[in-house]
Amino acid sequence: MAAEALQTSMTAPAEADRGAVAGDRRWALRWAYVFLTLFAAFALMPPIYMLITGLKTSNEISAATNPWWVYHPTLSNFIELLTSPLFLTFFKNSALVAVLTVVITMLISVPAAFALSRMRFWGSGVLATGVFLTYLIPETLLFIPLFKMFATFRDWTGIELINRWYVLLLLYPTLTVPFCTWIMIGYFASIPKELDEAALIDGASWTQTLTKIFIPVALPGIIAATIFAFTVAWAQFLYPLAFTTSQDQLVLSVGIATTLIKADVFNWGQIMAGALLGAAPPLIIYAFLMDYYIAGLTAGATKG
Amino acid sequence: MSEIAVRDRSAFAVTVRPRSTWRQFFQQKSTVAFFFTLPLILLIAVLVVYPAFYSIYLAMLSKRMDRFVGLANFTFLFTRETFWMVVKQSCIFAVTAVIFKALIGFIVAHLVHTLPAEGQRKWRGMLLVPWVIPPALSTLAWLWLFDPSYSAFNWIIVNLGGEPVPWTGDALWARFSVILVNVWIGAPFFMIMYLAALKSVPAELYEVAAIDGASWWQRLWYITIPMMRNIIAITTLFSLIVTFANFDIVRILTAGGPIDQTHVFATWAFKLGIEGGDIPLGAAISLFMVPILTVAAVFILRDINKRGERM
Numbered sequence: 001m002a003a004e005a006l007q008t009s010m011t012a013p014a015e016a017d018r019g020a021v022a023g024d025r026r027w028a029l030r031w032a033y034v035f036l037t038l039f040a041a042f043a044l045m046p047p048i049y050m051l052i053t054g055l056k057t058s059n060e061i062s063a064a065t066n067p068w069w070v071y072h073p074t075l076s077n078f079i080e081l082l083t084s085p086l087f088l089t090f091f092k093n094s095a096l097v098a099v100l101t102v103v104i105t106m107l108i109s110v111p112a113a114f115a116l117s118r119m120r121f122w123g124s125g126v127l128a129t130g131v132f133l134t135y136l137i138p139e140t141l142l143f144i145p146l147f148k149m150f151a152t153f154r155d156w157t158g159i160e161l162i163n164r165w166y167v168l169l170l171l172y173p174t175l176t177v178p179f180c181t182w183i184m185i186g187y188f189a190s191i192p193k194e195l196d197e198a199a200l201i202d203g204a205s206w207t208q209t210l211t212k213i214f215i216p217v218a219l220p221g222i223i224a225a226t227i228f229a230f231t232v233a234w235a236q237f238l239y240p241l242a243f244t245t246s247q248d249q250l251v252l253s254v255g256i257a258t259t260l261i262k263a264d265v266f267n268w269g270q271i272m273a274g275a276l277l278g279a280a281p282p283l284i285i286y287a288f289l290m291d292y293y294i295a296g297l298t299a300g301a302t303k304g
Numbered sequence: 305m306s307e308i309a310v311r312d313r314s315a316f317a318v319t320v321r322p323r324s325t326w327r328q329f330f331q332q333k334s335t336v337a338f339f340f341t342l343p344l345i346l347l348i349a350v351l352v353v354y355p356a357f358y359s360i361y362l363a364m365l366s367k368r369m370d371r372f373v374g375l376a377n378f379t380f381l382f383t384r385e386t387f388w389m390v391v392k393q394s395c396i397f398a399v400t401a402v403i404f405k406a407l408i409g410f411i412v413a414h415l416v417h418t419l420p421a422e423g424q425r426k427w428r429g430m431l432l433v434p435w436v437i438p439p440a441l442s443t444l445a446w447l448w449l450f451d452p453s454y455s456a457f458n459w460i461i462v463n464l465g466g467e468p469v470p471w472t473g474d475a476l477w478a479r480f481s482v483i484l485v486n487v488w489i490g491a492p493f494f495m496i497m498y499l500a501a502l503k504s505v506p507a508e509l510y511e512v513a514a515i516d517g518a519s520w521w522q523r524l525w526y527i528t529i530p531m532m533r534n535i536i537a538i539t540t541l542f543s544l545i546v547t548f549a550n551f552d553i554v555r556i557l558t559a560g561g562p563i564d565q566t567h568v569f570a571t572w573a574f575k576l577g578i579e580g581g582d583i584p585l586g587a588a589i590s591l592f593m594v595p596i597l598t599v600a601a602v603f604i605l606r607d608i609n610k611r612g613e614r615m
Contacts, residue, residue, distance in 0.1 A: 032415045039412050040430045043492065046445035047437060049456060053448060067456035108343040115340035119333055127341065129605070134352050136542075136601045138549030140570035141594070144577045144587045145355035145362055148369075174351045181344060206336040235438030237552045238570070242578050253440040257556055268448055275441040286436045290429055293436075297493070298500045 047279070054078065054273035061268055077273035087274065089248055090255035093165045094234060094278075097251055101172040101233040102226055109177050110222065113184030114210045118196060128185060135178035139171075143242050146171065150243070165249045171239045176229040183228075183299040187221030188214060224296030227289060231282045252278040363588035367581075377588040386564050386572070391592070393479065394568040398548040398596075401486040405547075406540055408487065409494020416495070417502045428499065435492040443556040446485045447472075450557070475565035478558050482566055485553050490546075494539055501535040502528070538607055541600045548596055569593050 053061065055073040065071060081087045115121070116128045150161045161167040191214060199209045215222065240254045247259060256274040260267060286293050329335055366373045381387045416427050434442065449456050450471035458468040472478045509527050518526070529536075551570040554560065560567035560575060567575070569592055577586015 028418055032418045036412070036415050036419075036427055036431075039408075039415070040427065042488070043431050043434050046442050046449065046488070047433060049449060050445045061454065064454060067454065067459050108347060111340035112344035115337040119337040119340070121334055121337045124337075124341075127345070130348065131344070133601060133605070134348050136545055136597065136604065137352060137356065138545060138570075138593070138597070140549040140551050140573070141359070141590050141597070142352065142355045144573060144583055144590060145359035146351070147578065148362060148583055149355060149358065170351065173347055177344065177347055206333065206340075210340075231436070231438075235440065237438070237440035237555075238574070241555075242574065253438050257440055257444060268451075268454075271444060272448060275444045278441050279437040282436050282438065283433070286432075287429075290425075290432075294428075294432070294496060297435075297496055 047276070050272040050276045050279075053269055054276050056269045058267060058269055077269045078277065081270060081274050081277060086247060086259065087255070087277075090250055090252045091277075093250065093255075094252040095281075097165060097168045097172065098230050098233040098281075100169050101176060102229045104169060104173050105176040105180050105229040106222070106226065108173065109181035109184055109225070110215065111210065113181045113188055114214055116181070117185045117188040118214075119206070131178050131181050131185075134174075135182060139175060139236075139238055142174070143238055147242060162243055163245050163249055165244060165251070167243050168233075168236075168239060168251070171243065172233045172236060175236065176232050179232075180225040180229055183225055183296065184218065184221055186299055187218040191217055220292065220295065221299075223289065224292045224299060227285055227293050228296040230285065231293075234282055359587040359591060362584050363591055365584040367584060369584060373584075377585050381585070381588060386567070387589075389564065390567045390569060390572050390589075393566060394548060394593075396479070397483060397486070397550075397554075397566075397568055398544060401483045401490065401547050402540060402543050404483070404487045405490040405494050405543060406536070408491040409498050409539075410536075412491070412495045413498035413502055416499055428496070431495055432492045434489050435496075439489050439552040440556060442489065443485055443553050446481075446488075447557055450481055472558050473562060475562055478562060478566045482554050482557055485557060486547060486550065489553070490543060494543070497535055497539045498532065501532040505531045534607060538604060541604045541607075545597055545600050548600075549593055 049068075052068065052070055054077050055070045055075070057072065057074055057076065060070075060072055112131075116124050116131075147162070150167065154160050154162065161170070195213055195217070196209050199213050200206075204212065235253060236251075237253045237257075240251045241258075244250055244254065247255070250259070252274075256271060256278055260271045260274055362369075363377055364372060364374055366376075412431060416424055416431070419427060448454075452470070452473055455468070455471060457471070462468055470477050471481050505528060509531070510523060513523050513527055548568075549570055550568060551574065554566055554568050554571045555574070558566045560571050564572075569589055573586040573589040576582050576589065580586075
C-alpha cells in the first residue's frame with residue numbers, strides 16, 4: 001500500500017510535466033497558425049489585389065469605392081486583353097523566348113555539367129568555379145557593354161540584333177546557363193560512379209553514357225533546371241527593357257509595364273488583369289511542380 | 305578505374321581496326337570533354353567575361369565614344385551630389401532589405417517547421433508565391449497599391465482615422481516602399497532555404513538538449529543557428545548581391561524619383577547610359593557595383609570550397 005502510494009507520488013509529477021509540455025506545444029502551434037496567417041495574408045495580398053482590380057471596370061475604379069471589394073465584377077478586362085493582338089504578341093514573344101531559352105540552356109549546360117563532373121580534364125576544376133562565379137555576376141553589370149557590343153556588331157556585319165526579340169536568346173542564356181550547369185553538376189555528382197563505369201566497360205561511348213544513363217537518372221534535376229530557366233526567362237525585365245523598344249518585339253513583362261501604363265486613360269483594371277495573366281504561367285508551373293521548383297531553388301546552396 | 309577501362313578498350317580497337325583512327329579521335333575522352341564544354345566556354349567568354357572587361361574600357365571613353373578620357377568619367381561622378389546619394393541609397397537599400405528578408409525568413413521558417421508535417425506543404429506553397437510571380441509584374445501591383453490618389457492602403461488608413469501616406473511621393477516613404485516590396489519578394493526565398501536547413505538538423509540533437517534541460521533560446525542559440533550557419537551565410541551573401549544589383553523594383557515603383565532620391569546603381573546607370581545616351585558614364589556607374597559584389601563573391605566561394613573539402 002505504502003509502496004503503491006510512493007509509486008503514484010513519483011509518477012504524478014512526471015505526468016503533469018508531460019501534460020504541461022503538450023499544452024505548451026499546443027499553444028505554440030496555435031500562435032504559429034496565427035502568425036502564419038498574417039504572413040500568408042501579407043504574401044498573397046498583392047496578387048489578390050491584382051485579381052480584385054482586374055475584375056473592375058474603369059468606372060468603378062475611378063469612382064473610388066472600397067478598393068478591396070468588387071461591386072460589379074466583370075471579365076471584360078481579361079477578354080479585352082486576350083483578344084487584343086498587341087497583348088497576344090507580347091504573350092507569343094514571351095513564350096517563344098522562354099521556351100527557346102530553355103532549349104538552348106539545356107543543350108549547353110547538360111553536356112557541360114556531365115563533362116565537368118565526370119571527365120576530369122585540364123582546367124575542369126577552374127572552369128567549374130568559373131561557372132559559379134559567372135552566376136554571381138548580375139545582369140545590371142553587363143547590359144551596357146552588351147548593348148554597345150551588339151551595336152558594334154551591327155556596324156561590322158550589318159546584322160541588326162537590337163530591337164529584335166531574338167536578341168534575348170543570346171542574352172538570357174548568360175543568366176540561366178551558369179546556374180543550370182551548377183545544379184546539374186551537383187545532380188550528376190550524386191550518381192554512383194559504378195553506373196557509368198559499367199556502361200563504359202560495356203562499350204558505350206561518352207555520348208551514349210550521357211544520353212542513355214545520366215539524363216534519365218538525373219531527370220528530376222533536369223526538370224528542376226528547366227523550371228528555373230523558364231521562370232528566369234519569363235520574368236526578366238532589364239534586358240528586354242534595354243534591348244527591345246518596338247511594340248511588336250516586346251515581351252510580357254516590359255509590354256505590360258510600358259505600353260499599358262503609358263496610355264493616359266484609367267486602365268489600372270487592364271494593367272492588373274495583364275499582370276495576373278503574365279504571372280499565370282510561372283504560377284501554374286509552380287502549382288503543379290512545386291517540389292521540383294523548390295528543389296531547383298535550394299539546390300544552388302545545398303548541393304555542390 | 306574508368307580511365308583504365310577506356311584506355312584498354314581504345315588500345316584494343318587500334319590493333320583490330322587500324323582504319324578507324326578518325327572515329328577514335330572523336331571517342332577520346334579529352335575530345336569529347338572539349339566538345340561538351342565548348343558551348344559553355346564560348347558563352348561565358350563572349351557574353352560575360354568579354355563585356356565585363358569591355359565595360360572598363362567603355363567607362364574610359366568620352367560621351368560620344370570617340371576619345372579616350374581615362375578616369376575623367378569617374379572623377380566627374382565624384383563631383384556630383386547625385387552620385388553620392390546613389391551610393392548611400394544603394395547601401396541602405398541592400399543592407400536593410402537583406403536584414404529584414406533574413407529575419408522574416410528565419411521567423412517564418414521556424415513557424416512552418418513547428419507545424420505538423422502534413423500541413424507544412426500547404427503553408428509553404430502559399431508563402432512562396434511572392435517569389436514565383438515575375439518581380440516586374442508584382443511590383444506593378446504594389447505601384448497600384450501605393451497609387452497617390454487611389455491607394456488601397458491609404459483607403460484603410462483614412463477609414464481608421466489616419467492621414468494618407470505619400471508612399472512614393474515623399475523621399476523617405478519612397479525609400480521605405482522600395483525596401484518593403486523587396487522584402488516582400490525576397491523573404492520567401494530565405495524562408496525556403498532556412499526551412500531546408502532546419503530539416504537537415506538531426507532531431508537527436510534536440511532530444512539530447514531537451515534531456516539536458518536546455519531552454520528554447522538555448523536550443524536556438526547552441527543548436528539551430530550553428531547548424532544553419534552555412535546556409536544563413538550563403539543565402540545572405542547571395543541575396544546581398546542580387547539586392548545590391550536590383551533593377552526591376554526601383555525602376556517600376558519610383559523610377560528613381562522623387563528627384564533621384566531612390567535611385568540605386570542599376571537604375572541610375574540605365575537612366576544615364578541607355579535613356580540618356582551616355583554609354584560610358586552608365587558603364588562607369590555600374591562598375592561601382594563591382595567592389596561589393598567581389599567581396600560577397602569571395603566569401604561565398606570560400607564557403608563553398610570549405611564545404612567541398614569537408615565532403
